[in-house]
Amino acid sequence: MFALALPLGQAEEPPVRVVVMDPLALPLSCSCVDGVGQRRYDQLAAHLEQTTGRSFKLTFEESLDLALRRIRSEPDFIIGKDAMVRFDAHRLKLSVSPLADLTDRDGRTTQRGVFLVRTADPARRLGDLSGRVVMLGPAEEAETHQAAKAMLQNARLAKPPRLDSAGAIDSGALALSDGEVDAAVVPDYLPPLLVGCGKVEPGAVRVLATTTPVPGVRLFRTGTTDEALARRVAAEVTALTKRRDLLIALESARGFVKPLGQTAAWADWRGPSRLAQAPSLPKKLPGTLHKIWSAKLTGPAVAGPAATATRVIIPDKNKGATRDLFRCLAADDGCEVW
Incomplete structure (x- = not known):
């Protein structure tokens, strides 16, 4: 009889538990339309297992309470629509915070x-x-x-x-x-x-x-997630831009991106505290920038814009340049909100 034992004092690490509530995940959607509602999170889990050396266990459910009844413990991560995850987590008194936003096939995170x-x-x-x-x-x-x-x-x-x-x-x-x-x-x-x-x-x-x-589909960590594991997973999922196979599997243009929260938003004139200083910068800019949308103004802009993940505020003038106007545009497509 052959037995394999771990070194004395070394316990096998438990699997990383991930609850998936994304309604476009393959087990939660229908596969009637090619390329829509067939997100393969199992392939993402396989990638994370290979890069982190940890085992990942996925649980697919439409609500967090149903998932908790199955796994009988608090998950390490949750993937789902922002409002639904927060709604269920609040009701169940779970602490959650976003780590990354999933882009859709058009590159939007909303x-x-x-x-x-x-x-x-x-x-x-x-x-x-x-x-x-x-x-x-x-x-x-x-x-x-x-x-x-x-x-x-x-x-x-x-x-x-x-x-x-x-x-x-x-x-x-x-x-x-x-x-x-x-x-x-x-x-x-x-x-x-x-x-x-x-x-x-x-x-x-x-x-x-x-x-x-x-806000759309996000990757959340829970209050019990190991800090080092949370940082590692966040780093891995936001580095998928060159993995075309995973982008296709996730029905995503750019994979996961870092969430643009209020602290990272340019939510005032000249940005945070009006200092004209960005709190962080990317390590490298792309060689070619692609225009996502444009919007016409009626007069010369009177100041720089303010922006969050969902809104862009533009100070404008009326046609006669006699009155100031403030336009609110949707950040993902430039449509006028007010």
């Missing part, structure tokens, strides 16, 4: 919700939903619930709409198709999946409006 109506519906703008039945996304969904509710309030409808909350991200679209509601708010990535999976007929619904962007 997500939006879309207001859907039936194609033949006469509504052409949000104001046309006055007094009608609108199903928002689940309460824990920032882009389909909080952001959508704020847009309806700012639209100043003649008569408040009758709001309902969906129990799942696709419930609103299904209720809309069945004629139970007049409009539904779902994540912007969802309509093609619903059509591809046969849940919604092609051409049956159309987009009426789009919500403002909110």
Whole structure:
């Protein structure tokens, strides 16, 4: 009989536990549309095992409480939509903090919700939903619930709409198709999946409006994560830009990037404390810069912009240059917020 023993006093390290709540992860989505909803986090785990020398155990669940019932311990890391992870963590009294943001196929780290109506519906703008039945996304969904509710309030409808909350991200679209509601708010990535999976007929619904962007899928550490392990994992996942195989597996343009939190944001005139000094700089700039978007101004800009991960504030002038204007643009595509 042959036995292999570890050196005296050396215990085998437990696996690194990762809860994956990303709705576009392959085990949590449908694979009806090629290249959408098939994120292979198992390949990311294999990469981390090879680079860190640790074993990684993935648990896929739609909510954090369901995952905790399975693993019966606090995970080391959580991957999921920012609002959903924070919502569940707060309810379960878990401490979480973001380590990295996952870029989507267009390079964005944010997500939006879309207001859907039936194609033949006469509504052409949000104001046309006055007094009608609108199903928002689940309460824990920032882009389909909080952001959508704020847009309806700012639209100043003649008569408040009758709001309902969906129990799942696709419930609103299904209720809309069945004629139970007049409009539904779902994540912007969802309509093609619903059509591809046969849940919604092609051409049956159309987009009426789009919500403002909110933080998207993030990698979080928990309060019990080893500090050295957290730094190592963060460094590994933000260095995937040359691993085309992993970018394809994660349906991502640039993989994970460091989160642009408020401390790293350029959130005031001349930046933090108005010192015109960046708190950090990349080690190397790319050889070629690619313009993501541009926006027209009416007059000469009166000062430098302020920016966060989701908003860009531009000081502008009116056409006659007699009044100052401040424009708020979405950071991911330049669309005007206000």
